[in-house]
Amino acid sequence: MRKIGITETVLRDAQQSLIATRMPYSDFENILSDINKAGYYSIECWGGATFDTCLRYLNEDPWERLRKIRKACPDTKLQMLLRGQNLLGYKPYPDDVVEKFVELAIKNGIDILRIFDALNDPRNLEVAVKATKKFGGIASGTICFTISPVHTLEKYVELGNQLRDMGCDTICIKDMSGIMGPQEAYDLVKALKENVKLPIAIHTHCTTGVAPLTLLKSIEAGADIIDCAISSMSGGTSQYSTETMVYSLRQLGYDIDVDDAMTKKIADHFVPVQKKGLESGLLDPYVMGTKTDALLYQVPGGMLSNLIAQLKQQNALDKFDAALAEIPAVKADLGHPPLVTPTSQICGVQAVMNVLAGERYKLVSNEVRSYLRGEYGRAPGVVNPDVIKKVLGDVVPSTDRFADRLAPAFEATKKELGAKAQSEEDVMSYLVFPQLAEKYFEYRKNPAAAEAAAKAEAEKKAVAVKYSVRRAD
Numbered sequence: 097m098r099k100i101g102i103t104e105t106v107l108r109d110a111q112q113s114l115i116a117t118r119m120p121y122s123d124f125e126n127i128l129s130d131i132n133k134a135g136y137y138s139i140e141c142w143g144g145a146t147f148d149t150c151l152r153y154l155n156e157d158p159w160e161r162l163r164k165i166r167k168a169c170p171d172t173k174l175q176m177l178l179r180g181q182n183l184l185g186y187k188p189y190p191d192d193v194v195e196k197f198v199e200l201a202i203k204n205g206i207d208i209l210r211i212f213d214a215l216n217d218p219r220n221l222e223v224a225v226k227a228t229k230k231f232g233g234i235a236s237g238t239i240c241f242t243i244s245p246v247h248t249l250e251k252y253v254e255l256g257n258q259l260r261d262m263g264c265d266t267i268c269i270k271d272m273s274g275i276m277g278p279q280e281a282y283d284l285v286k287a288l289k290e291n292v293k294l295p296i297a298i299h300t301h302c303t304t305g306v307a308p309l310t311l312l313k314s315i316e317a318g319a320d321i322i323d324c325a326i327s328s329m330s331g332g333t334s335q336y337s338t339e340t341m342v343y344s345l346r347q348l349g350y351d352i353d354v355d356d357a358m359t360k361k362i363a364d365h366f367v368p369v370q371k372k373g374l375e376s377g378l379l380d381p382y383v384m385g386t387k388t389d390a391l392l393y394q395v396p397g398g399m400l401s402n403l404i405a406q407l408k409q410q411n412a413l414d415k416f417d418a419a420l421a422e423i424p425a426v427k428a429d430l431g432h433p434p435l436v437t438p439t440s441q442i443c444g445v446q447a448v449m450n451v452l453a454g455e456r457y458k459l460v461s462n463e464v465r466s467y468l469r470g471e472y473g474r475a476p477g478v479v480n481p482d483v484i485k486k487v488l489g490d491v492v493p494s495t496d497r498f499a500d501r502l503a504p505a506f507e508a509t510k511k512e513l514g515a516k517a518q519s520e521e522d523v524m525s526y527l528v529f530p531q532l533a534e535k536y537f538e539y540r541k542n543p544a545a546a547e548a549a550a551k552a553e554a555e556k557k558a559v560a561v562k563y564s565v566r567r568a569d
């Protein structure tokens with residue numbers, strides 16, 4: 097019987113996809129020891145948007161959260177999602193910062209780093225992968241899946257081989273939009289197994305409803321690990337249900353370590369958390385349904401809600417269909433980047449600007465300018481030269497690795513912060529999210545005063561939480 101490992105995503109992607117990553121530590125503290133004993137291959141619990149929202153909304157130190165999870169879960173591997181050279185932010189960081197971040201993540205409890213780059217540019221993965229191996233972690237090199245004329249099986253295999261040669265221990269196929277069909281998954285897993293010869297993990301979302309078929313065909317083709325979310329936090333824009341997958345795979349003769357009594361307890365624990373999300377408006381019942389539009393437009397679920405939010409702000413919800421149709425056009429102009437943080441935001445915002453301005457690329461975001469200058473990395477395909485000309489004029493896009501131009505920053509920032517930072521982890525929080533970290537340092541000094549001030553601020557704004565920006569990865 098072939099063994100299949102289950103990665104449980106409830107603490108990271110499931111809550112990121114359903115409730116905008118607003119789950120405080122107190123919502124899962126009491127279930128950690130059961131999650132630890134459930135027999136998962138790994139627990140995805142950190143990275144992605146969790147770091148940002150811990151500081152921005154939850155007044156939690158993300159490092160302290162990680163240490164607490166590690167203490168409560170000594171027996172199961174802890175996993176994080178890292179945006180390659182962009183770490184947990186939205187732009188590239190210098191190499192010394194990337195290396196230090198990986199060192200600290202492992203020191204504070206992470207075992208597996210799943211490392212991706214939105215453009216699948218290996219130059220943006222290499223420093224993080226090498227650092228992971230240097231500090232004793234498990235490196236899961238990630239291939240972002242998208243559908244385009246330039247994303248061929250050969251190209252994916254080439255990237256898989258590059259990831260293996262860099263030192264990756266496993267390869268993850270990351271389908272952030274839930275658009276990978278069962279046959280595509282089968283062919284891709286088979287090709288990677290035959291050529292790259294590393295264990296394969298599959299990450300997908302239920303957005304379009306195709307996920308369980310895709311997971312099954314991936315396993316038939318040889319995939320070793322799949323990402324699932326406990327049933328009460330599964331479905332919709334989240335992952336497919338853990339218990340359903342375990343039940344089905346066992347019936348088909350696969351060997352799975354997961355303990356059913358434990359998953360029952362974990363599922364029951366998260367029922368009130370889901371209910372609280374619905375009541376607060378953070379969990380919009382809309383995202384729980386099946387949305388096949390993504391199969392046509394190939395946009396991640398998070399992008400759809402962002403698009404609605406942006407258009408509502410501009411009082412232009414009637415342009416929704418036009419903006420949705422503009423996304424693939426922008427994606428093609430930009431050389432077919434997979435749509436995942438940060439390219440999903442870059443393409444989404446530009447699509448809205450194109451539609452609202454009534455002229456394409458008349459208004460351009462700073463991020464699109466940086467992208468066209470080559471600062472995010474190498475586009476998978478050819479970038480439309482007319483767009484480059486219109487936006488950059490005579491500036492020639494650079495083909496070097498952008499991070500090579502960035503001066504080392506960790507030691508200088510540590511010095512600059514002085515006593516404000518109590519640890520290297522504080523310095524890192526500040527480097528990745530300066531304003532948020534400062535706000536958190538203030539909060540930490542006097543939580544009661546900071547909470548009173550924040551409450552007054554929130555009442556002034558009274559912005560509905562459900563329209564806030566969601567990250568897709």
Ligand code: CO
Pocket residue numbers: 109271272299300301568569
């Ligand atoms: Co995801």
